[in-house]
Amino acid sequence: MTNEDKQTPSVNSRRKFLRNSVLATVAAAVGAKVVFASSMPEGYVPVVLQGDDPYKLFKKDKDLIVLNNKPWNLESQPHLLDDKVTPADKMFIRNNGLIPASIDEESWELVLDGEAVSSPKTYSLETLKRDFKHYTYQLTLECGGNGRSEFYPPASGNQWKTGAVSCASWTGVRLKDVLEDVGIRDNAVYIGYHSADTHLSGDPGKEPISRGVPITKALQEETLLAFEMNGEAIPIAHGYPLRLVAGGYPASASGKWLKRISVRDKVHDGTKMAAPSYRVPCKPVSPGDEVPDEEMCIIESMPVKSLITYPKSGAMIDLGDSLEIRGHAWAGELEVSELHVSIDFGATWQVCKLAPPVNRLAWQHFTTKVEFPQEGYYEVWARATDSNGESQPMVVPGWNPKGYLNNACHRIAVKVS
Amino acid sequence: MDQDIIKSLKGLFTMVVVLGVVVMVLLVGLVFLQQNPGVLVSKNEGEKENPPPLVTENLVKDGVHVATGLVAEKGYETVIANCTNCHAANLITQNRGNKEHWEKLIDWMQETQGLWDLGQNEEIIVDYLAAYYAPVQRGRRANLDEIEWYELEE
Numbered sequence: 365m366t367n368e369d370k371q372t373p374s375v376n377s378r379r380k381f382l383r384n385s386v387l388a389t390v391a392a393a394v395g396a397k398v399v400f401a402s403s404m405p406e407g408y409v410p411v412v413l414q415g416d417d418p419y420k421l422f423k424k425d426k427d428l429i430v431l432n433n434k435p436w437n438l439e440s441q442p443h444l445l446d447d448k449v450t451p452a453d454k455m456f457i458r459n460n461g462l463i464p465a466s467i468d469e470e471s472w473e474l475v476l477d478g479e480a481v482s483s484p485k486t487y488s489l490e491t492l493k494r495d496f497k498h499y500t501y502q503l504t505l506e507c508g509g510n511g512r513s514e515f516y517p518p519a520s521g522n523q524w525k526t527g528a529v530s531c532a533s534w535t536g537v538r539l540k541d542v543l544e545d546v547g548i549r550d551n552a553v554y555i556g557y558h559s560a561d562t563h564l565s566g567d568p569g570k571e572p573i574s575r576g577v578p579i580t581k582a583l584q585e586e587t588l589l590a591f592e593m594n595g596e597a598i599p600i601a602h603g604y605p606l607r608l609v610a611g612g613y614p615a616s617a618s619g620k621w622l623k624r625i626s627v628r629d630k631v632h633d634g635t636k637m638a639a640p641s642y643r644v645p646c647k648p649v650s651p652g653d654e655v656p657d658e659e660m661c662i663i664e665s666m667p668v669k670s671l672i673t674y675p676k677s678g679a680m681i682d683l684g685d686s687l688e689i690r691g692h693a694w695a696g697e698l699e700v701s702e703l704h705v706s707i708d709f710g711a712t713w714q715v716c717k718l719a720p721p722v723n724r725l726a727w728q729h730f731t732t733k734v735e736f737p738q739e740g741y742y743e744v745w746a747r748a749t750d751s752n753g754e755s756q757p758m759v760v761p762g763w764n765p766k767g768y769l770n771n772a773c774h775r776i777a778v779k780v781s
Numbered sequence: 782m783d784q785d786i787i788k789s790l791k792g793l794f795t796m797v798v799v800l801g802v803v804v805m806v807l808l809v810g811l812v813f814l815q816q817n818p819g820v821l822v823s824k825n826e827g828e829k830e831n832p833p834p835l836v837t838e839n840l841v842k843d844g845v846h847v848a849t850g851l852v853a854e855k856g857y858e859t860v861i862a863n864c865t866n867c868h869a870a871n872l873i874t875q876n877r878g879n880k881e882h883w884e885k886l887i888d889w890m891q892e893t894q895g896l897w898d899l900g901q902n903e904e905i906i907v908d909y910l911a912a913y914y915a916p917v918q919r920g921r922r923a924n925l926d927e928i929e930w931y932e933l934e935e
Contacts, residue, residue, distance in 0.1 A: 434869040523875040679933035759921035
């Protein structure tokens with residue numbers, strides 16, 4: 365029996381039953397009738413249901429780690445990220461609020477407003493797709509807090525290890541083309557996004573997150589209003605039906621479920637733009653220091669970093685066998701110029717083959733083969749260097765109150781016998 | 782007349798036998814049902830996908846509250862009652878901090894996230910968190926841990 369054979373009417377009616385019961389639960393959960401329920405796409409599960417199995421709900425690989433279920437935060441693992449283009453089922457989820465309870469692509473609109481636009485304008489999603497040229501880029505998105513779990517004293521929040529990074533292929537229209545169509549004034553400094561997710565407290569007056577990027581970043585060729593990821597509609601957990609994608613910046617700048625973009629005449633002052641959110645001390649501080657808000661600076665370009673994606677840590681091999689190493693490296697707004705690996709805790713390094721990025725802001729792939737001199741326990745360390753000559757530190761980098769930007773070298777364990 | 786009596790007796794005997802068989806079948810059926818209670822429940826796919834929860838809300842196993850993952854020591858119920866309305870318990874269990882750290886976090890939640898005045902519960906909560914979710918010094922880089930060793934096939 366093939367899969368198609370199983371699509372019998374009884375299965376369909378069961379789906380309908382499940383969908384209806386899901387809708388009833390949603391209605392109870394949000395205390396309101398679900399708007400646009402009739403136009404919900406087939407297979408769309410409203411994700412307001414917080415108790416469900418996240419792997420099924422978001423179609424994720426079982427090896428992703430759930431850090432938080434309210435809001436949903438799922439971490440990937442290095443060996444799951446071996447693909448050159450990150451598939452949806454291996455991509456981390458970092459949410460600040462609750463995924464919108466109902467989404468209707470057909471009536472979805474994007475509002476452009478703010479002090480620095482000539483006059484506010486509203487685009488339907490359909491208009492955006494129809495009237496502007498489409499572009500596709502692979503863009504690296506990394507959570508600003510990726511690697512937070514290694515800081516001491518511990519920083520609050522999701523204790524990410526190394527898996528809050530992805531590089532998918534995004535398709536959309538350029539934000540700069542839309543801004544040009546709207547008409548922006550010379551006093552434009554920053555853009556800020558506003559989205560359809562809801563605050564954890566349920567307070568409709570509070571936004572879970574509303575960040576943005578400097579106008580120069582907004583006007584870059586690769587900054588997209590995206591409606592497709594890897595050639596398909598963006599999965600619900602990643603911002604369906606429309607999201608901002610600003611690769612190379614902390615992924616929090618790439619707002620999901622995008623409803624509005626405000627062109628500001630000052631640095632955007634939305635939720636989580638103020639210190640200490642997504643900011644690090646402007647000057648280096650001692651571990652545990654209290655840093656006044658005015659001495660915290662907004663994170664822009666992410667630092668140079670790399671990840672060994674093959675083999676999975678814990679490989680046991682025979683003495684005399686050479687070991688193939690694969691991985692990716694990225695450097696925020698910059699390019700990675702060199703990648704080295706070490707099997708002796710950094711005493712010596714060997715250079716790896718490093719591919720150029722397929723486009724600006726995409727991660728780069730490295731490969732090499734390593735050989736081991738004798739039996740025993742080894743760690744393979746990878747270290748990327750960016751086009752400014754800066755390398756990844758081997759220890760955890762300078763402490764900061766919120767535990768951002770840990771770009772310490774990644775390493776895997778290998779046993780040779 | 783004798784013929785009639787014999788006929789009646791035969792009929793009676795047959796009835797007794799039939800009744801006996803019916804009773805036997807019922808008994809066997811009941812015993813079977815007792816051992817297989819699911820047999821009469823209609824197997825509708827929807828129910829199959831939603832089995833009843835295996836753990837109750839209050840189950841504690843190996844010193845851990847199963848539903849939340851919190852260490853089941855003095856104060857954990859107060860933590861559940863006051864903290865997990867707004868965020869998941871794993872936002873607590875994955876974090877570490879001393880008394881001052883947890884106090885500051887509560888202040889922040891009250892100032893910005895709509896957390897209510899905890900009253901006398903604040904001390905219970907902070908003491909619990911500082912005791913069971915205290916920071917651990919691990920140096921500038923901890924050793925790799927939880928390595929799952931496997932034979933690499935090339």
